[in-house]
Amino acid sequence: MEGFFAWFQWLYDETGINLTYFYDSFDRARMIGGFFTTIWLSLVCLFFSSIIGIVGAWLQGSRLVWTRRIVQGYIQFFRNTPPLVQMYFFFFALGNLLPRVKSEFGFMEPMLGNFTWAAISLSFFAGAFNVEIFRSGIEAVPESTREAAESLGYNRLQSYLYVVLPLAFRVCLPALNNNLVNLVKTTTLAYAIAVPELLYVSNQIWSDSVNVPEMMTTLLILYVALVGLLVWAMHRWERAIRVPGYGT
Amino acid sequence: MTDTQTWTADQPIVRITDVHKSFGAVEVLKGVSLDVMKGDVICIIGPSGSGKSTLLRCINALVPINKGSIRVEGQEVHDPKLNKLELRKKVGMVFQQYNLFPHKTALQNVMMAPVTVLKQNKTEVEARAYALLKKVRLEGKEPSYPGELSGGQQQRVAIARSLAMNPDVMLFDEVTAALDPETVKEVLVTIRELAEEGMTCLLVTHEMGFARELADHMYFTDRGVIVEHGPPEDFFANPKDPRTKEFLGQIL
Numbered sequence: 001m002e003g004f005f006a007w008f009q010w011l012y013d014e015t016g017i018n019l020t021y022f023y024d025s026f027d028r029a030r031m032i033g034g035f036f037t038t039i040w041l042s043l044v045c046l047f048f049s050s051i052i053g054i055v056g057a058w059l060q061g062s063r064l065v066w067t068r069r070i071v072q073g074y075i076q077f078f079r080n081t082p083p084l085v086q087m088y089f090f091f092f093a094l095g096n097l098l099p100r101v102k103s104e105f106g107f108m109e110p111m112l113g114n115f116t117w118a119a120i121s122l123s124f125f126a127g128a129f130n131v132e133i134f135r136s137g138i139e140a141v142p143e144s145t146r147e148a149a150e151s152l153g154y155n156r157l158q159s160y161l162y163v164v165l166p167l168a169f170r171v172c173l174p175a176l177n178n179n180l181v182n183l184v185k186t187t188t189l190a191y192a193i194a195v196p197e198l199l200y201v202s203n204q205i206w207s208d209s210v211n212v213p214e215m216m217t218t219l220l221i222l223y224v225a226l227v228g229l230l231v232w233a234m235h236r237w238e239r240a241i242r243v244p245g246y247g248t
Numbered sequence: 249m250t251d252t253q254t255w256t257a258d259q260p261i262v263r264i265t266d267v268h269k270s271f272g273a274v275e276v277l278k279g280v281s282l283d284v285m286k287g288d289v290i291c292i293i294g295p296s297g298s299g300k301s302t303l304l305r306c307i308n309a310l311v312p313i314n315k316g317s318i319r320v321e322g323q324e325v326h327d328p329k330l331n332k333l334e335l336r337k338k339v340g341m342v343f344q345q346y347n348l349f350p351h352k353t354a355l356q357n358v359m360m361a362p363v364t365v366l367k368q369n370k371t372e373v374e375a376r377a378y379a380l381l382k383k384v385r386l387e388g389k390e391p392s393y394p395g396e397l398s399g400g401q402q403q404r405v406a407i408a409r410s411l412a413m414n415p416d417v418m419l420f421d422e423v424t425a426a427l428d429p430e431t432v433k434e435v436l437v438t439i440r441e442l443a444e445e446g447m448t449c450l451l452v453t454h455e456m457g458f459a460r461e462l463a464d465h466m467y468f469t470d471r472g473v474i475v476e477h478g479p480p481e482d483f484f485a486n487p488k489d490p491r492t493k494e495f496l497g498q499i500l
């Protein structure tokens with residue numbers, strides 16, 4: 001392993017290509033930390049934005065007009081404003097409204113940290129699109145199928161969970177795929193509120209070592225790999241739930 | 249006429265009294281009354297759009313009524329306090345388009361409601377589901393998805409799925425209308441067996457031969473009213489109303 005790391009030192013000395021995160025253990029730790037922060041942030045947002053999508057689409061089918069309006073308002077708000085502004089709004093505006101709490105070191109600090117705010121704002125951002133995506137899937141489920149479930153004693157929630165949603169999923173997976181890929185890419189916005197994700201730590205590294213082209217290239221390659229992994233996983237899932245004689 | 253009145257088997261199991269139903273400004277049922285005794289098979293015929301499906305859908309409260317009363321085993325169906333699940337355990341329904349759950353196998357389609365809705369033991373339900381699929385002659389088709397089955401096979405899965413809830417009354421809404429002529433028979437055989445076992449059946453059908461043979465009572469509906477009804481022998485041999493005559497003339 002040491003030889004491997006030393007090779008990059010040699011590469012730098014010989015060619016000027018400076019991949020500090022290979023031979024410098026401090027940069028390496030930063031890079032690995034950034035990588036896992038990005039993955040963790042993505043997973044948290046994938047999870048919560050999907051939950052928001054599922055619950056929002058359910059609420060959109062509500063009989064109460066005000067419930068539907070609130071969901072619609074939420075969607076419009078998050079679709080029609082820049083995600084960066086949303087994140088600033090959450091972090092600086094809402095974050096300041098929350099009470100401060102005493103940290104374990106005795107300082108007064110904000111109740112929710114920047115990672116949490118990034119996760120919240122990105123989940124709501126992607127969730128707004130997910131609501132629309134799930135709704136389009138739900139609309140593709142024939143009313144008669146829902147009626148059959150109802151005639152078998154399913155209540156509204158059971159029919160949604162066991163019949164409508166599983167069918168809707170199959171219809172809207174391609175659109176969901178797109179949105180989730182976008183979400184992973186959008187996690188870089190957390191840079192703006194100093195969440196130490198990939199872009200942020202890369203910036204730190206290139207500020208110290210002035211190796212901007214190397215770090216930029218590294219970032220692109222890492223995101224290609226991350227998104228590729230997500231797309232691959234979603235396709236596997238799509239295949240796994242494919243049903244003979246239904247959908248495409 | 250209290251809600252707690254107890255129903256006994258010598259009273260009609262389904263009692264429909266002066267039911268009115270409108271969709272918006274259009275009155276689809278204009279005062280329909282009809283009684284069904286336990287174990288009876290009644291067949292409803294009539295031109296398309298006359299409100300037959302709507303009537304069946306009112307019986308298991310899939311759509312609310314505007315006026316009148318529908319009682320199943322003495323229980324008012326359109327009581328706002330009605331426990332819908334209790335009603336749906338009593339009344340099974342089979343649709344023209346089968347409406348199976350396409351993402352579940354035949355076996356799962358039959359098992360789903362008892363397991364998820366009635367929370368019955370999965371192993372017991374599974375054994376019952378196998379038996380029901382055997383009863384509708386679909387042995388070996390348990391692992392097939394609806395998309396892999398013919399229309400007639402899907403419809404028999406749908407019948408088994410309804411029976412899995414152990415209903416007292418079965419509603420059949422033109423269940424053979426979407427089928428190829430060859431597969432109509434296999435579905436009719438299944439329904440006949442059910443009827444012969446004493447299941448109370450309300451059938452909307454255009455299979456006149458089948459109705460004549462199986463029905464205890466025939467009803468002819470047109471534009472939201474029951475025009476004529478009677479035992480099948482009379483009904484088919486000498487219909488009284490000109491509309492019945494015309495309809496039977498067209499279809500026979």
Ligand SMILES: Nc1ncnc2c1ncn2[C@@H]1O[C@H](COP(=O)(O)OP(=O)(O)O)[C@@H](O)[C@H]1O
Binds near residue numbers: 297298300
């Ligand atoms: N959900 C509904 N909304 C509005 N109109 C309906 C609805 N269901 C049925 N109808 C109308 O009610 C009438 C009777 O329909 P239906 O009960 O399906 O007749 P049938 O089964 O005898 O052909 C038709 O004119 C139909 O268009």
Ligand SMILES: [Mg+2]
Binds near residue numbers: 300301302421422
């Ligand atoms: Mg009909």
